[in-house]
Amino acid sequence: MRKILLSSMLLLLLFGCIGSTPLKDLEQKPADFMGKKVTVGGTVEDTVRIGSISGYTLTDGAYSIKVSSQSLPAEGKQMTVTGTWMRDSLFGYYLLAEE
Numbered sequence: 001m002r003k004i005l006l007s008s009m010l011l012l013l014l015f016g017c018i019g020s021t022p023l024k025d026l027e028q029k030p031a032d033f034m035g036k037k038v039t040v041g042g043t044v045e046d047t048v049r050i051g052s053i054s055g056y057t058l059t060d061g062a063y064s065i066k067v068s069s070q071s072l073p074a075e076g077k078q079m080t081v082t083g084t085w086m087r088d089s090l091f092g093y094y095l096l097a098e099e
Contacts, residue, residue, distance in 0.1 A: 023063035030093040033085040066094040
């Protein structure tokens with residue numbers, strides 16, 4: 001029973017990461033992903049809302065990206081986000097989250 005549980009957890013972890021873009025890739029080669037749909041995972045930090053603009057930083061500990069989102073998750077929350085990789089002259093590169 002324990003082997004089955006451990007195997008199931010390992011498969012869930014492996015398949016949960018498939019299709020995910022490493023934050024390192026977005027931070028080091030941002031132009032390569034411009035306008036593309038990406039899925040990323042990490043920990044929420046530095047949430048901010050100013051009027052109708054809101055967003056947060058998503059980090060994996062070594063690398064981080066900015067995320068523009070209608071909803072603000074709690075800081076410290078582990079999450080996966082899918083959206084379009086964008087660039088703005090004021091804010092630079094960021095992920096426009098799908099809601």
